[in-house]
Amino acid sequence: MDIDLKVTDQDNYxxxxxxxxxxxxxxxxxxxxxxxxVLADFRYYVESALYPVLVFADSPHSVSxxxxxxxxxxxxxIKENEKLSTENFLQRAxxxxxxxxxxxxxxxxKLLNSPARHNTKRLFAEVIDVDPDPYLSRVIVNQGTSAEVxxxxxxxxxxxLVGQVIEANYSYSRVLLLTDxxxxxxxxxxxxxxxxxxxxSGSHNQIFFNNVPRSADVREGDLLLTSGIGGVYPRGYxxxxxxxVGVSDSQPFAAITASPLVxxxxxxxxxxxxxxxxxSRDIDYAQKAxxxxxxxxxxxxxxxxxxxxxxxxxxxxxxxxxxKIEETSNEVKHDQ
Amino acid sequence: xISSKENKNSFLLLLVPxxxxxxxxxxxxxxxxVSQNRPDFLMLFILFFAVQSRKFTYTLEISWVVGLLLxxxxxxxxxxxxxIISSQIYLITTQFKNFHKYVMFQQMIIVGIVNFLVxxxxxxxxxxxxxxxxxxxFLIPAVSTALFWPFIYIICAILCSTFSIxxxxxEKAD
Numbered sequence: 001m002d003i004d005l006k007v008t009d010q011d012n013y014x015x016x017x018x019x020x021x022x023x024x025x026x027x028x029x030x031x032x033x034x035x036x037x038v039l040a041d042f043r044y045y046v047e048s049a050l051y052p053v054l055v056f057a058d059s060p061h062s063v064s065x066x067x068x069x070x071x072x073x074x075x076x077x078i079k080e081n082e083k084l085s086t087e088n089f090l091q092r093a094x095x096x097x098x099x100x101x102x103x104x105x106x107x108x109x110k111l112l113n114s115p116a117r118h119n120t121k122r123l124f125a126e127v128i129d130v131d132p133d134p135y136l137s138r139v140i141v142n143q144g145t146s147a148e149v150x151x152x153x154x155x156x157x158x159x160x161l162v163g164q165v166i167e168a169n170y171s172y173s174r175v176l177l178l179t180d181x182x183x184x185x186x187x188x189x190x191x192x193x194x195x196x197x198x199x200x201s202g203s204h205n206q207i208f209f210n211n212v213p214r215s216a217d218v219r220e221g222d223l224l225l226t227s228g229i230g231g232v233y234p235r236g237y238x239x240x241x242x243x244x245v246g247v248s249d250s251q252p253f254a255a256i257t258a259s260p261l262v263x264x265x266x267x268x269x270x271x272x273x274x275x276x277x278x279x280s281r282d283i284d285y286a287q288k289a290x291x292x293x294x295x296x297x298x299x300x301x302x303x304x305x306x307x308x309x310x311x312x313x314x315x316x317x318x319x320x321x322x323x324k325i326e327e328t329s330n331e332v333k334h335d336q
Numbered sequence: 337x338i339s340s341k342e343n344k345n346s347f348l349l350l351l352v353p354x355x356x357x358x359x360x361x362x363x364x365x366x367x368x369x370v371s372q373n374r375p376d377f378l379m380l381f382i383l384f385f386a387v388q389s390r391k392f393t394y395t396l397e398i399s400w401v402v403g404l405l406l407x408x409x410x411x412x413x414x415x416x417x418x419x420i421i422s423s424q425i426y427l428i429t430t431q432f433k434n435f436h437k438y439v440m441f442q443q444m445i446i447v448g449i450v451n452f453l454v455x456x457x458x459x460x461x462x463x464x465x466x467x468x469x470x471x472x473x474f475l476i477p478a479v480s481t482a483l484f485w486p487f488i489y490i491i492c493a494i495l496c497s498t499f500s501i502x503x504x505x506x507e508k509a510d
Contacts, residue, residue, distance in 0.1 A: 015393075015396070015426070015429070015430055016430070018396050018397070019396055019422070019423075019426045019430075022396055022397070022400050022418075022419075022422050023419060023422075023423070025400070025415075026400065026403075026415040026416075026418045026419035026422070027415065027419070028415075029404075029414050029415035029418075030413050030414060030415035030416060030419075030461070030465075032414075033413055033414035033415065034413050034414075034465050039414060043408065043414065046408050047408055047409075047411075050405075050408055050409050053359070053360075053363070053409055054363065054409065056360065057360050057363045057364045057365065057409075058364075058365055060364060060365070061365050128365075129363065129365050130365055130371065131410050131411050131412075132362060132363060132371055132374060132410055133410050133411070133412045135412075135459070135462045135474075136410075136411065136412065138411060140411075167411065174411050182466070204368065265367075265368045
């Protein structure tokens with residue numbers, strides 16, 4: 001019995017020591033991971049290797065989806081098909097108009113000497129997992145660096161903005177949702193053009209519109225769009241609808257909350273896209289635009305001179321014509 | 337002596353698959369309400385082996401490794417789940433030495449309180465890192481973990497008896 005007690009005492013002593021070592025290791029690994037990013041490569045390779053685990057974890061969902069799609073009745077399928085083909089027809093008609101607008105926009109932008117915007121790459125991705133950590137609002141999608149996904153890539157659905165890629169692994173990537181407190185999005189009120197930055201609240205159906213003065217014209221029901229400032233998110237994508245505007249005299253800023261348009265807990269497919277600035281066509285165009293801008297003073301002078309000449313010539317012509325008309329009318333009068 | 341060696345081997349044979357199942361349960365995609373209040377399955381599985389078998393001493397190390405894997409799959413800061421799981425195992429095995437002799441509801445209360453404390457520790461660390469936001473909901477998993485402990489205990493005990501794994505100590509038998 002005595003021997004046993006001694007052994008357990010020694011064990012206990014060792015347990016404390018082992019726990020101390022484990023705490024130290026855990027904290028140092030955490031510090032290295034969070035602050036110095038030394039382990040970024042390690043994370044990239046190990047997480048890429050763990051992809052099958054994530055796919056396996058998603059299997060209940062995917063299996064239930066397959067089963068439910070197998071048991072759809074014939075009439076349901078016909079109905080769905082009809083609905084989709086109608087939708088497709090309407091959207092094709094919209095696209096025709098969109099193409100026209102795109103050309104027009106490009107032409108107008110050329111006139112303004114600003115480079116045209118090309119959305120060169122669009123990528124369809126499926127949400128395969130949601131990070132279960134209570135402090136992180138992130139989802140995992142099944143496209144990674146193998147499909148040229150990069151960190152900071154904006155992600156949308158057909159409803160609106162979802163967020164941006166925060167970590168790209170070989171075959172999957174993590175998307176920071178707009179509801180995460182770390183996610184800040186530059187936005188603009190579509191009605192009053194009030195600019196600002198919105199940040200996540202941590203809850204899946206609420207975001208905050210921060211640092212807006214009390215006098216700013218923001219009302220309930222306003223649509224908030226991405227403003228394009230900052231360069232991460234392209235301009236004009238819908239983000240949220242303002243749900244409440246709280247103004248109190250003691251606070252310098254209004255407390256505005258908005259509800260995201262995308263149903264973040266239900267979405268299954270997302271679209272990732274890059275405004276590809278590395279495209280040679282864009283670089284050429286930007287270079288051209290720059291040259292034009294650099295020579296703008298000369299150009300402007302030239303243009304103004306031309307314009308004046310034109311106007312004066314025109315004016316002179318007009319004058320001459322007017323004089324001629326007067327003369328002829330006088331002659332007519334004299335004849336009478 | 338020979339029998340104890342055999343037991344040790346067979347014991348790992350059950351622990352490893354259970355840890356894999358626990359890992360899948362931790363990361364599997366569930367509806368949001370369930371997902372937010374998901375109990376700490378991995379900790380419960382390791383806890384069963386830690387309190388039932390004093391012979392098996394490497395639970396802290398195992399929980400650390402498993403926690404790291406969980407961090408990698410969930411994208412949490414590396415080491416946080418390792419710290420959370422291993423400190424729960426440490427607290428229960430060192431501070432409640434007669435844990436296995438307690439009545440089930442007392443065990444549940446202890447599991448709940450320890451999980452609650454460690455949840456706060458996790459929140460505190462994530463707050464320092466700058467990722468956490470305050471919501472009372474982050475404490476609900478402590479309740480669900482406590483409620484799941486009897487089920488996990490029974491399932492593990494049944495599995496042990498089915499695969500004839502002798503994990504009980506002499507002390508426990510006394």
